[in-house]
Amino acid sequence: xxxxxxxxxxxxxxxxxxxxxxxxxxxxxxxxxxxxxxxxxxxxxxxxxxxxxxxxxxxxxxxxxxxxxxxxxxxxxxxxxxxxxxxxxxxxxxxxxxxxxxxxxxxxxxxxxxxxxxxxxxxxxxxxxxxxxx
Amino acid sequence: xxxxxxxxxxxxxxxxxxxxxxxxxxxxxxxxxxxxxxxxxxxxxxxxxxxxxxxxxxxxxxxxxxxxxxxxxxxxxxxxxxxxxxxxxxxxxxxxxxxxxxxxxxxxxxxxxxxxxxxxxxxxxxxxxxxxxxxxxxxxxxxxxxxxxxxxxxxxxxxxxxxxxxxxxxxxxxxxxxxxxxxxxxxxxxxxxxxxxxxxxxxxxxxxxxxxxxxxxxxxxxxxxxxxxxxxxxxxxxxxxxxxxxxxxxxxxxxxxxxxxxxxxxxxxxxxxxxxxxxxxxxxxxxxxxxxxxxxxxxxxxxxxxxxxxxxxxxxxxxxxxxxxxxxxxxxxxxxxxxxxxxxxxxxxxxxxxxxxxxxxxxxxxxxxxxxxxxxxxxxxxxxxxxxxxxxxxxxxxxxxxxxxxxx
Ligand SMILES: [Zn+2]
Numbered sequence: 001x002x003x004x005x006x007x008x009x010x011x012x013x014x015x016x017x018x019x020x021x022x023x024x025x026x027x028x029x030x031x032x033x034x035x036x037x038x039x040x041x042x043x044x045x046x047x048x049x050x051x052x053x054x055x056x057x058x059x060x061x062x063x064x065x066x067x068x069x070x071x072x073x074x075x076x077x078x079x080x081x082x083x084x085x086x087x088x089x090x091x092x093x094x095x096x097x098x099x100x101x102x103x104x105x106x107x108x109x110x111x112x113x114x115x116x117x118x119x120x121x122x123x124x125x126x127x128x129x130x131x132x133x134x
Numbered sequence: 135x136x137x138x139x140x141x142x143x144x145x146x147x148x149x150x151x152x153x154x155x156x157x158x159x160x161x162x163x164x165x166x167x168x169x170x171x172x173x174x175x176x177x178x179x180x181x182x183x184x185x186x187x188x189x190x191x192x193x194x195x196x197x198x199x200x201x202x203x204x205x206x207x208x209x210x211x212x213x214x215x216x217x218x219x220x221x222x223x224x225x226x227x228x229x230x231x232x233x234x235x236x237x238x239x240x241x242x243x244x245x246x247x248x249x250x251x252x253x254x255x256x257x258x259x260x261x262x263x264x265x266x267x268x269x270x271x272x273x274x275x276x277x278x279x280x281x282x283x284x285x286x287x288x289x290x291x292x293x294x295x296x297x298x299x300x301x302x303x304x305x306x307x308x309x310x311x312x313x314x315x316x317x318x319x320x321x322x323x324x325x326x327x328x329x330x331x332x333x334x335x336x337x338x339x340x341x342x343x344x345x346x347x348x349x350x351x352x353x354x355x356x357x358x359x360x361x362x363x364x365x366x367x368x369x370x371x372x373x374x375x376x377x378x379x380x381x382x383x384x385x386x387x388x389x390x391x392x393x394x395x396x397x398x399x400x401x402x403x404x405x406x407x408x409x410x411x412x413x414x415x416x417x418x419x420x421x422x423x424x425x426x427x428x429x430x431x432x433x434x435x436x437x438x439x440x441x442x443x444x445x446x447x448x449x450x451x452x453x454x455x456x457x458x459x460x461x462x463x464x465x466x467x468x469x470x471x472x473x474x475x476x477x478x479x480x481x482x483x484x485x486x487x488x489x490x491x492x493x494x495x496x497x498x499x500x501x502x503x504x505x506x507x508x509x510x511x512x513x514x515x516x517x518x519x520x521x522x523x524x525x526x527x528x529x530x531x532x533x534x535x536x537x538x539x540x541x542x
Contacts, residue, residue, distance in 0.1 A: 007284045033285045033402075059306070059406050061298030062352040063290065068277035069270065071290035079289045081299060081401045091286045091401035102352075107306035126288040 006034040009048065011125045017115030019127050021086055023049040032088030053113025054132065055084040060094055062102050074124075078102045082111055082129055095130040105131060141421055143249045145387060145538065148375030151248035152385035152538065153499045155184025161365035161484035161493065162333040163265040169205045172261045172366040174217050180368035183505070185380060186255065188218040191370075193253040194227040195244055197236050197260035200275070200487040201267040214259060225253070233280070233524030234435055237492040238391065238531035244371045245388055254376055261366035262486040265333075272362060280525035282399050294359050296526050297438035298351035300406045304440035305353065307407035310458035312353065316344040317462035318439035319358055319481050324467050326478025328510035333363050333484035360437045363484025367496045378540050386502040387538045389517070390421025395529040409441075409523070410530035411448020418532040419450075424517060426450040429534075431501050431512050432472055433494040434521035436479040445521045446474075448530065473512050476501060491522040495533070502537045 003011075006022065013020035022034035026043035037044050060080030067075050078094035095114055097104040110132040143150045157179025159172060181187060196209040212227040230240040240258050247253035264272060277292040305315065323339040326332035339357065347357040377385050394410030394417075397403040419425055426449055434445040443457030451472060452460035460466065466474030477483045477497035480490035498518040500506050520533040 004284070010285075033282060033399075059299040059303035061295050061302060061354075063292070063295050063298075063350075064352070065348075065350055066273050066292060066294055067290055068287075068292050069274040074290055077290055079291050079295050079299070081403075081406070089401055091289050091291060091399070093289050107303055124288045124290075126286070 006036070010034060011121070013048070013050075014116070014125055014127065015118040015121040019051040019053050019113045020048040021051045021084070021088055023047050030086050030088045032084070032090050051084055051086055051113065055082045055111060057081070057105065057107060057109045057111045057129075058083050058089070059107055060102070060105060076100055078105070080129065090127060092127045092129045093124065095128055097131070137417070137420070139417060139420060141388070141390065146374060146541070148373060149249050149251070150374040150387055151245040151371055152374055152377055152387050153369055153371050153535070154377055154382055154385050155180045155182070155186070155370040156368065156496045156500050156503070156505070157181075157183060158331055158367040158493065158496055159365070160331045161363045161486060164364045165266040167364065169199070169261055169263060170208070170213065170217060172364075173214055173259050176261070176366045176368040177214065177218055177257060177259055180257065180370050184370040184372075185382065186370060188220050189223065190255050191218070191220060191257045192223075192225040193244075193247060193256045194224065195240050195256055195258045196227070196229040197240060197258065197492055198229055198231045198488050199262045201263040201272070205263075231488070232529065233488055234437065234491045235522035235524035235529050235531040236488050237495040238393070238520065238522040238533050241371070241388065241495065241533055242391060248371060248373050255370065255372045257368065257370055259368045260489045260492040262489045263364045264362035264485065264487050265364035267362070269362065280399065280528060286399055286401065294351040294354060296400050297359065297440070298354045299400060300444070300527060301438055301440040302353050303406035304443060308443070308455035308458065310443070312345055313341050314458040314462045315439050316341040316358065318436070318442055318458060319344055321461045321466040322436060322475050322479040322482040325473075325476050325510065326482035328468060328507075329478050329483060330507070332478040332482055333361055334478065334482045354438070358439060360480050360485035360490070363486050365484055365486035365489050365493060367489065367493050369496055369499060374540060383540055384503065385538055385540055386499050386535050389424065389534040389536045390418045391531070391533045392417025392419070392421065393529060393531045397528055398525070400526040403527070407444060408448065409444050409527055411445050411521070414530040414532045415449045418534050422534040424534070426519065429472060429517045429519045430515045431476055431498065432474050432519040432521070433498040434475065434519070435491055435494065435523045436475055436481050437485060437490060439481070441523055441527060442475070445530065449519060449521060449532065451519070468510065476506070476510055476512065494522070495520050498535055502535055
């Protein structure tokens with residue numbers, strides 16, 4: 001099956017170092033994850049806005065074993081849920097503070113989107129975040 | 135939410151649906167026990183417990199398995215009707231599925247069928263072979279369940295990561311310590327030590343052992359992750375009128391139920407330290423006419439301790455933020471103020487996939503029928519709270535059950 005446009009466009013954004021949020025052209029609300037019709041007003045008139053890439057870390061974990069097939073080489077890795085300032089949430093990878101060390105992270109930390117190169121965005125088409133300075 | 139949402143069945147009325155029997159076989163690793171053999175065994179055990187034979191059953195409701203598509207298809211395509219010899223007379227056979235909360239939804243489905251007359255005697259069957267399945271295959275399969283492949287699979291998320299995130303948020307919000315979280319697992323193990331059917335029967339466990347076990351997905355240690363198991367159980371529901379005609383004197387009725395589907399994938403949950411429990415509980419208490427203080431046992435989904443502690447709080451058994459400390463104080467233990475997951479739960483009786491919630495429900499019914507082995511039978515057990523959750527803790531489902539006398 002051809003990759004749906006909402007997926008390929010989101011991923012193209014990541015490859016260009018941008019975090020895109022679906023935006024309803026009719027009710028002006030943000031949708032994440034992107035949908036095929038706006039869950040607020042059912043409009044199919046949907047586009048994108050670039051997120052400022054700032055938010056709060058709701059929770060996270062560091063997976064040390066038991067990766068799904070194809071992800072073993074990444075172990076250990078950290079995954080978290082970020083509540084963006086735009087009012088939507090998403091699942092992300094978290095950059096380590098030091099190699100294989102996420103001990104500086106706490107729930108409710110301010111976190112920022114990290115642009116990765118196109119090759120990494122293709123290998124792992126998901127957003128990466130890190131703790132915001134200060 | 136101000137709503138008044140009542141069940142349209144009167145307690146003790148002829149059409150009031152009741153549980154009349156349960157069946158179960160040991161949970162653990164049983165590679166040589168075949169899927170259909172296990173289903174047949176629990177079906178016959180539940181029927182015997184209900185005082186019935188297969189011919190009495192008009193409707194079979196199947197709880198799905200996750201270990202393999204072929205066995206799942208056998209369930210869907212009515213194999214058990216033939217295995218039990220009721221082909222030709224059975225009215226319908228079909229599956230109900232909402233992951234870990236299936237038992238709650240299957241109960242609702244059977245309840246509705248019986249109350250309206252679509253069914254008379256319903257047999258609900260469950261079997262899972264997770265303990266004998268290839269662990270890596272199951273991890274990869276589960277990474278595609280309750281997780282949107284196009285958006286979240288690329289992060290490498292899997293089920294322990296989901297449990298770990300809920301646990302971390304819960305610990306952050308409640309200030310619960312690692313010791314207090316581990317005490318939930320110890321409570322469950324204390325009960326498993328009274329259950330011959332539990333995977334970890336006769337294997338005592340301490341907080342110290344848990345905290346010394348390997349870190350799997352921070353903050354979860356390996357002993358805080360659910361052990362995948364083979365298991366099977368079954369239950370029978372009928373109407374109060376049928377039960378009376380059959381000469382039964384006690385049964386278990388549904389006093390109320392409530393649910394809340396709060397998300398599909400965990401990333402869209404508003405508060406991982408709360409989940410859907412408060413709204414589910416409000417709806418359930420509104421129907422039952424009794425409250426958490428009136429319950430004699432609670433059977434709350436426990437694939438990870440934080441799922442249970444959020445449940446204890448949302449249901450109103452423990453104060454907000456106190457669920458783990460409630461367990462640490464021993465309140466859920468044998469002899470405690472509200473026995474919790476008296477079969478040992480998923481964490482200590484064994485995680486049988488969709489069946490973990492079914493085993494909790496079956497144990498609740500068994501306690502209310504006063505048919506648990508004496509060492510773990512809760513004295514004069516009259517009311518039970520059953521809590522389930524499916525997928526990536528997408529929903530909170532509550533059944534409030536009560537023992538009922540069937541007068542002539
Ligand atoms: Zn809209």
